[in-house]
Structure formats: C-alpha cells, structure tokens
Ligand SMILES: O=C(O)CCC(=O)C(=O)O
C-alpha cells in the first residue's frame with residue numbers, strides 16, 4: 097500500500113467489520129532470512145494464501161512504496177481519459193487481457209455484473225521482451241516509472257519466493273527461475289478503478305469472487321472493499337472477511353499456478369471486491385496489482401523435490417501443458433461458466449478466529 101500520505105486523503109476504514117486475520121510480515125526480516133518470519137510466511141501461504149508485508153525499513157521496500165504511489169497517480173490519470181479514448185484501447189479476452197476493460201462485462205455471484213474498470217499493462221511491452229504496444233497516453237508517458245515499478249516488484253516477489261523455496265525444501269531459485277524478468281510471459285500490471293458507490297448500490301459486488309491465475313500477486317490498496325472467503329464457506333453466503341489496507345504494506349496473494357506446482361501444499365483463496373465500507377464508499381477506489389506469471393515456455397508440471405508430494409498414478413497432472421495454454425483454457429472455461437473458481441490447496445487454519 098502506499099504510505100500514510102495517501103491514506104490521509106480518504107475517510108478511515110470503519111471499525112467493527114469482520115476482518116481476515118492475515119499475518120503482517122516484515123520484508124526486512126524476509127530479506128535477512130529470519131527463521132521465524134520465513135516459517136510465518138509459509139504458514140500464511142498454506143492457511144490463507146494471503147498475507148501483508150511491511151515494506152518499510154527496507155531500502156528495496158521503500159523504493160517499491162514510492163513507485164506504488166506513482167502508479168496510483170498513473171491510475172488517476174488513466175481513468176480520467178475520455179471513455180471513447182479508453183475504449184480505443186479495449187482488451188480482447190481470453191487470449192489478450194492487455195488494455196482497458198470497461199465495467200459491466202463480468203458476471204458476479206449475485207447474478208449482476210461487475211462495476212470495476214481495469215487497465216492492464218504488459219511486462220514484456222515495458223521491459224522490451226516484445227515489440228512495444230501502443231497504450232493509452234498516460235501509460236506511454238510513464239514507461240520509465242512503470243519499468244522501475246516492475247523491476248522492484250519482481251525483486252520483492254523473488255524475496256518471497258526464496259523463503260517459500262526454503263520452506264518447501266527446494267533448491268534456491270526452483271520457483272523464481274521460472275519467472276525471469278527478461279523472458280516473455282503474461283506478467284502484468286493491473287490498474288483498478290471503481291466509482292464511489294451511491295446509497296442504492298452499497299450492496300453491489302464491484303469485482304466478483306475469483307482466484308488469481310498467476311504465481312504471486314502484489315496488491316496495493318488504500319480504500320477497503322476487498323474480501324476473502326475462508327476455506328469451506330459458500331461463496332453466496334455472508335462469511336466473507338474484509339482485508340484492511342495498512343499504510344506501508346503490500347498485500348501478497350498466492351495464485352493458482354503455485355498451487356499446481358506444489359501439489360496443493362500452498363493455497364489460492366477466493367477473493368472479491370465489494371463497495372468500500374462505511375464512509376469510504378463516498379470516494380473513488382483505486383488499486384494497483386503486479387501479477388507475476390511464469391515464462392511462456394514453462395509448463396504446469398508439478399515441481400519435484402523437498403516436501404512436494406509425488407504425483408500418484410490416479411492423479412491428474414498437467415504434464416508438459418504450457419502455462420499460457422492452461423491459463424487461456426481456464427479463462428475460457430470461467431467465461432463459459434464451465435468452471436467456478438474455488439479456494440484450493442493449503443491447509444485448514446490451526447487457530448479458529
Ligand atoms: O482491487 C482489489 O483490491 C483486488 C483486485 C484483485 O483481486 C485482482 O485484480 O485480481
């Protein structure tokens with residue numbers, strides 16, 4: 097999340113809401129390979145598939161925080177463009193999610209449609225792995241900043257991955273080497289934007305329940321509204337728990353790909369965005385995400401080694417299916433309603449809250 101400066105510009109997150117009891121870990125301690133912090137990260141990845149990481153008191157973290165603020169400013173500028181101009185950069189699902197997604201095109205669990213605008217920028221485009229695309233003007237004008245944001249985000253994901261590798265008993269780099277910065281992948285930056293909610297829209301789901309398809313997501317938000325569904329609960333019920341944004345922290349979210357690679361040791365959790373709570377619903381809600389995907393040539397095959405369970409004969413394995421084919425078929429199945437994303441992998445909470 098950006099620093100306190102951005103939090104002071106919006107009404108406070110209200111008290112008394114049901115909160116997800118997510119761990120707050122320290123980037124500095126993870127960089128120092130602190131034994132306890134590393135074990136806590138692994139527990140969070142297994143029990144919730146989510147945690148918060150304090151980026152302060154680490155030079156790398158502070159640098160990412162400053163860049164995240166610039167990305168919030170970029171979000172403001174991008175969604176201030178004329179609607180027609182945004183539509184000129186419309187995305188083209190399921191194969192190409194780059195560009196602008198208008199609100200109202202995704203079904204939500206309450207039988208309505210989403211009200212979140214997205215603008216997706218491709219890592220390959222910005223770092224030069226592929227020929228440059230033509231993006232909306234504010235994106236083009238800020239290529240250098242976006243590149244720095246990507247580099248710092250990639251670095252922080254590597255710190256997290258190294259501790260996961262250690263806890264899983266894998267060689268250092270077993271996970272991170274599958275997502276190198278300078279090889280083609282579907283890694284992206286997503287800018288998200290939701291209008292203030294009028295009183296009659298307060299019950300609306302802004303972005304429906306989903307799991308992230310990627311390996312690891314870094315998510316920055318200031319205004320609340322994101323919720324996680326605890327394991328075993330019904331998505332249509334009222335058991336969703338809010339994630340309270342914290343200044344100086346980033347939300348980490350483990351995605352479907354890591355669950356496949358680890359044979360279900362790690363967890364991917366259903367999450368969604370609803371109208372911002374209480375007085376926060378009167379302001380625009382912005383978020384910024386870095387969604388890391390493996391290099392295009394990687395496969396969905398389960399990793400071998402350490403604590404990762406061996407594939408049993410009766411079990412399905414993705415074998416050599418390339419990550420992008422797997423992801424595209426998953427997106428297609430979700431759009432057609434043949435597949436409902438669900439919380440998968442990991443373990444039940446040890447402590448009831
Ligand atoms: O805006 C948010 O807080 C969550 C966004 C999200 O889950 C996503 O972009 O995948």
Ligand SMILES: [Fe+2]
Nearest residue numbers: 306307308367
């Ligand atoms: Fe998500």
